[in-house]
Amino acid sequence: MIAKFMKEYAGWYLLYLLMGIGFLGMFALYHLPFDFILQSLFFTGSLLAIWTVWLFFRFQRKQLMLEEALYEEILDAFHLPSDLAYLQLLAQEKAVAKQEILAYKSRENEWQALIKIWSHQMKVPLAALSLMSQTNQLNQTDVNHQLLRLDNYMANLLNYMKLSNQASDFRFEKVEVKDVIIALVKKYRSQFLQKEMTVEVVGTWQIKSDRKWLSFALSQVIDNAIKYSPNSGTVTIHLDNGVTISDQGIGILPEDIPRLFEEGFTGYNGREHQKASGFGLYLTKRVLTQLGLMIQITSQIDQGTQVRIWQEK
Template sequence: MDRHGGSRPLLVFMRDRLLNILCFIMLIGLCCCLYMLENVRYPGLIETATMLYFVLLAVVVYAAWLSIDYMRQRYYFKQVNEALERSDELGAATIIQSLATEEQKLVTRLIREQHRAYLNELNKYRRQQEMHNHFVMQWVHHMKTPVSVVDLLIQEARRQPPAGEEGWLELIGSIQEETERQTRALEIMLHTARLDKFELDLHIRRTALHELIRSSVNAHKRLCIRYSIFPKIEGEAWVETDDKWMMFVMNQLISNAIKYSKQKPGVKTLLFRLYAADGNGSGIRLQVIDSGIGIAPHDLPRIFEPFFTGENGRATGESTGMGLYLAKQVCSRLGIGIGAESELGAGTTFTLTFQTRGIHVLDE
């Protein structure tokens, strides 16, 4: 036997049939005992040479059967040994091709199915790792921009200090805006890391959705004022959800609304509309309607894909392509439906649907 557990095919074959051979020997012995009893009872009924001939014939037939069975299965054992010797390779299980019995076919089928499931799981984790590495590199690149801007603002202020209180306030506001960008980027990175262990960071309770929206809007109040965006909440609703994860989703939607509305001149609105999803009030629907630049029709189906930035993201240079993807993932885990409609140049509407038993999706 080698270090991988393999051994010679003949030894494996014979060892696997020890019980069968033992039963054959016991059967021959029983026949001989019956012969001797009958010979005692009826002397001369059966000659000893006839009995020896019977025993010899039985042994020859049985040995011939074992030989044929071994010849039929020896290639299977050789391929199993070869697969064991190459067990460090992922494709070692595919070596086994010579299948003689139904049992071998079933076992080999099971091994291949397990091998396929293992490869699928391995590919999934590889994809997750590739996505994580890509996101980290993109996130680091994204973080360099606000850091560089803050550094330039400080250098400019040292070279030529702002004149008067208004100049200083403008400088402080610019630095604060860049630090807020860093904070949002750090929040995305933190929630990305927590998403893999979502069930360990979950606390479901009855939440006033309108109050949660108001808190998220207040966190973005300075930017809304700076870019003339006026939020408005219509309606009230209470839902069973995790307020921390829901706050993350709202922050992503509001950040996107501000990001793609600030480029438009004049006064913009950001409307949050709460209403019953159907007539009997068994569900709640939230619409987040902005007055931004909208999304191109060919980009709309892909906005929830990871790392997809679209025309708007490439134009502004501020998008990582992960915000809406993470929002979609969180909503899926909370049992919340999310969709989007948009008209290029007129604005975008995100719709969140809270079902009464939506959180039970976690049990699937």
């Protein structure tokens, strides 16, 4: 502690020593009596010793407070302008650290909720595949359907991780959206066939975008159109300065529509039919926003849902 004290106040003691030597030199130069200077040095030295003791104990108290992080007591002990500036900086750093901890905990809770939902969803197709295997009823269409569900759930998790970590690898190029749509229709062919649904693709639309991420966003919309449509229904995809995907499904409650893009929101349909995780449309909205695209959903109960995606000019 003494070494720290001397390191901080060494300049003041060096100044006192130099001043004393200077006065001795002047007295010697002018042949003045040394009794006066010695008495002065003794008097000022005594004051310096008393001041040093007081200053040392004050310095020691500050150091102990800092080492023990007694923040409330520091506020009373530190009153110099430099001390107050230091405390203000500490308070700012403390507030920032607190916000970061709260954000981290919030993110951790979101991850736990996501993993819980995701693991529950993964169990369903895995259980279906296990049952097919045990009963020797491995129908190719049903197997493909369950594998597609597993692939979609895995893609959702991986893309959620990428977007959360700001690690998205966007590469913009000219994209013919109709080609992306046709590829997705082929991907979901087994689901269309299983529900005996028809799909119509009309028109063309070319934009500059990222093909992979655009495909992911559109796949979420098409998957929902199939999921909530009745057997023998029709999904219509119209391309004209945008893409509109319409289904003849169960529709969405009016009060649920404003919250569809919130993270983890499932709405009445998702809870009632136990098919939604609440992350599909949330990810879709985030991806489309980063691609510079807009999305709007309109729906009527028992009449269907229309999802329009377009690029603002």
